[in-house]
Amino acid sequence: MNKKKLATTMMAGALAVVVTACGGQATNGGANGTGGNSEPVDVEPAKVVEDTSPVTIQYWHSHAEAQMEGLNYMLEEFSKKYPHITVEAVFQGGYDDLHKKLQAAVAAKDVPAVTNVEVSSLPTFGESGVFADLTPWILRDQTPLDDFSEGMINSYAFNGKQYGFPLIVSTSVFVYNKTLLDELNVQPPQTWSEIDAFNEAVTLKENGQTTRYAFSVPGWDAWYFDPWMINGGGQILTDDQSASAVETPESMRYIENFYKWKTDGHMHIGYGKGASNTMRQMFLDGEIAMVQHTSANIKMYRENADFEIGVSFIPGDVTRISNIGGAGIAMMEGASELEKEAAWKFIEFMTSAEHNIKWAEAVGYLPTRKSAIESEEGKQYFERWPQYRAVLEHFDDVTPRLQHIAYPEFRSHYIEVMGELALNNVDPATLMPQAAEKINEVLADYE
Amino acid sequence: MAGQRNSKAVGVIRLVLAAAVTLLILFPVYWMVVSSLKTQSEMRLAVPTLWPEGFAWENYAEAFRVIPYARYFGNTLIMSVGLIILQLNVALWAAYAFAKGRFWGKELLFLLILAALIVPDQVTFIPIYVMMSNLSWLDTFWALIVPNGASAFGIFLLRQAFKSLNNDVLEAARVDGAGRFALIYKMLLPMALPTVVTLVVLIFISSWNSYFWPLIMTNSSDMRVLTIGIAFLRDSIAGDEAMYFHIIMAASVMAILPIIIVYSLMQKHIVAAMANSTFK
Amino acid sequence: MRMSNKTNTKQAASVRTPASVRNWRTALEKWKDFLFAFPALALLAVFLYYPLGNSFYISFTNWNMTRPDKKFVGIDNYTYLLGHEDFYQSLKITFTYTIMDVVLTLVIGLLLALMFNVSSRLYAFMRGIIFMPYYISMVIAAMVFIWIYNGKYGLLNRVVSLFGLDPVEWLINSQTVLPALVVVSVWKGVGFAMILFIAGLRSIPSDYYEAAAIDGANRWMLFRYITLPLLSPMTLFLVITTFISSMQVFQSIDIMTNGGPLQSTNAIVYWIYTMAFSQFRTGRASALIMIFFVIILLLTALQWLISRKKVHYEG
DSSP states (O other): HHHHHHHHHHHHHHHHHHHTTTTOOOOOTTTTOOOOOOOOOTTTOOOOOHHHHOOEEEEEOOOOHHHHHHHHHHHHHHHHHTTTEEEEEEEOOOOHHHHHHHHHHHTTTTOOOOOEEGGGGGHHHHHHTBBBOHHHHHHTTTGGGGGHHHHHHHTTTEETEOEEEEEEEEEEEEEEEEEHHHHHHHOOBBBBHHHHHHHHHOEEEEEEEEESSSSSEEEEHHHHHHHHHHTTTOOSBOTTSSBBBTTTTHHHHHHHHHHHHTTOOOEEEOOOOOOOHHHHHHHHTBBBBBEEEEEHHHHHHHHHOOEEEEEEEOOSSSSOEEEEEEEEEEEEETTTTHHHHHHHHHHHHHHHHHHHHOOHHHOBBBBOHHHHHHHHHHHHHHHHOOOGGHHTTTTEEEEEOOOTHHHHHHHHHHHHHHEEEEEEOOOHHHHHHHHHHHHHOOOOOOO | OOOGOOOOHHHHHHHHHHHHHHEEEEEHHHHHHHHHOOOHHHHTTTSSSOOOSSSOHHHHHHHHHSSSSHHHHHHHHHHHHHHHHHHHHHHHHHHHHHHHHHOOTTTHHHHHHHGGGGGGGGHHHHHHHHHHHHHOOTEEEEEHHHGGOOOHHHHHHHHHHHHHHHHHHHHHHHTTTTOOHIIIIIHHHHTTTHHHHHHHHHHHHHHOOOOOOHHHHOOSSGOOOHHHHHHHHHHHTTOOGGGGHHHHHHHHHHHHHHHHHHHHHHHHHHHHHHHOOOOO | GGGGGGGGHHHTTTTOOHHHHHHHHHHHHHHHHHHHHEEEHHIIIIIIIHHHHHHHTTTBBOOOOOOOOOOOOOOOHHHHHHOOOHHHHHHHHHHHHHHHHHEEEEEEHHHHOOOHHHHHHHHHHHHHHGGGGGGHHHHHHHHHHHHOOOTTTTTHHHHHTTTTOOOOOOOOOTHHHHHHHHHHHHHHHHHHHHHHHHHHHHSOOHHHHHHHHHHHHHHHHHHHIIIIIHHHHHHHHHHHHHHHHHOOOHHHHHHHHTOOOOOOOOHHHHHHHHHHSSOOHHHHHHHHHHHHHHHHHHHHHHHHHHHHHHOOOOO
């Protein structure tokens, strides 16, 4: 046992060195998602393992209470299929808490076998050598990666290594008050050019004070407004990923529009801890007609609104995309070989086409497998949940977020510009250049 | 005291003011209890009700369902009792040594102990986490108790109390051949009993309420304590926080109930002891 | 033999034993005394000074705790922090919070002590209630206050609207968020301050007041020249303990604001924590630990020194 541990540790060390050596050449997620799962030539398929001696693995997760029923169902099915593997699922708090615990566990070399990872942190963890490259197992079992939605599977690859699989996938969509919009006889905007007319028709004011906002875009997380930046023709970093591009005129188009719409009293921007609750309440109380929110909340909106809700893909301009969110499932590099084999079986099972629809429906996230969506079961699912159709129709426009190891750190700088706009109505044009400088400072720090 | 000259009218005004202040400070606790008995729709009324329309006891049932209360309660209790035993004894010995003992570098070493007061857990836990892992103590009560075995505040408090005690009695006992353990447990401890009681209560309060340490040092749901149960309850209904506040409040009431009961039973001793126990 | 003068009784008892044996015995006694301090010292050495020393070492590296390798970077982390406006901003936030917290806790605590220093069962009961928040977990206190501060359904905005004012998002407003956090801390801490001040008040001999009253002092003068000076040891104790705990503010920020909005509650300890864990910069976070440690140590020592001249100790 000890020898094994030592060997694993040494392997982890060696791998980290290799990974470090090729660090820096981050792939650009951006608009076209070239996260790339091109197979590296030097990876050998994993050995076939026939060992069925009992093994227990830990699965650290952030599945909220609402997802537990689905998870328990999956765990039960898994233990039927692999009776020798026991999976201990442990809730470790939200993604932030989970990521912190993962780091402590890695530092102590005492890790679970399988974990969730929030999609934008995958490059940082992958590059550090925390997650195992799944390629050897994929090669061995000939897992059909092309059955996954391309954007979704690429979101969990970095530098040519497949560090995880998409597990609970969401994207941001506009949820609108259909009853109200039907009454007003307007459609949710599909392009930026339709937004002004939409605003005029929907916004309600009393004595110059807005009593009903036409729409709301969350400002607390870049995940919601990065797509706007890209749809306006902008990008977060320059093409070679060496410097900030948030301050370029193309990248500023969306936020300057936001500034105008907000100043004119049409648009609401949520910001700060708890802003998500506030926005949702305002929508449910009829104070906002349309909110951009994660598709994972569609179920919650449908259950809690006392009006009919509709879902619309976010409007486009130069392009029309939305980013992938949610979390994936990954294997820890520090786990033992025996655990890794069990972990792989668990990862494959959790993301398999067989249970894909059931899982998606139980947790309220999107199906990830093309074959599952096209199956009879998939068709029935979309009948039960017509609200997800808007997403399905744009399946290929749901792209990975920017993949860069410094992204989780530097994004806070341009999020703050949005925060200043949301809270203090500060003109973004005055702040974005400083934010860009700070972003460049962070980037230089990572060199 | 100056107050002795107060007329009856002044006494009444003072009482009214005092009662008002007391109610104000009590209010958040009252609000927690009231909110824990409201339904979801009542929580979202534009004008909050000061008394629930009906008692929604099902909130407690729901909190019980999500949080394995008995298990977490037991864990919290074991951790607290363990910490009381360890911290109290370590502090008694050290306080004896620093108050009555003679050895080299005593003052300097005491300063090193006091310096511990200024270091928060958040800056020392990483190396300790690694250490606990190497000892295979992670996710056990050892990791929750042992690293916090020495309480600088406790040592300080007891040392002050011991210092104020008369040396002659101790010397007499020593001449009679009493060992140090006998001195500590049979003489110093009874003489400084009010301070010891205070210390026990303070350790109990801080360990019952501790959050950060157990959060970091435990990895399985079997080892969680009540505070983490509450925080996770909130996390696991993430995004729906405002919708489930009545349940969070119900769980909170359940978590503070034990400590309120302990306090109510011992209030007289605690307040009296607390008053005796700072430093001069 | 510095000790010999102080140990007369002992020497008297052992006057017949030869000097060498006596010395040996004294040494043994000292060792035995030391052994009683040892468990505490050992625990602190392992669980406090070793981690601090370790942080000191790491502060000169670029370590990211998920990696086995770390590079020595000299004082880069220190120069980065000391040359960065975020550091001064975070320091300013921490000090603003600390000053508000210390002043309000002590002033209100003292006022409450004057008001509640009445010997009756009713007042004892009320004191018990005022002390109650002290033993309520910060996790739970934070939850209740999040609900009270809620922009839409919160009770506070209801109260504010009774006065005809607009509702405020208390925790998402850079102007109100820090005071909102201080209120929670003061709510939890005033009861403790009150009880200590009452103990202080009761230890002041009443003949001081009587003598001064005979000399014609009014109530303000009694308070100013007798009560306040004689309470100063208690005040010093409370200033230092409250100062230390407010400088370490972490939990309420972690639960209520996450350092926001717009970094307006990014106090030092919270920043250290996020720097190490959200930004993978353990090396730089360790440097910040060291700087923070020195600052708080110096300020505590300074308070102690200044007050030594002003604090009145009896007897």
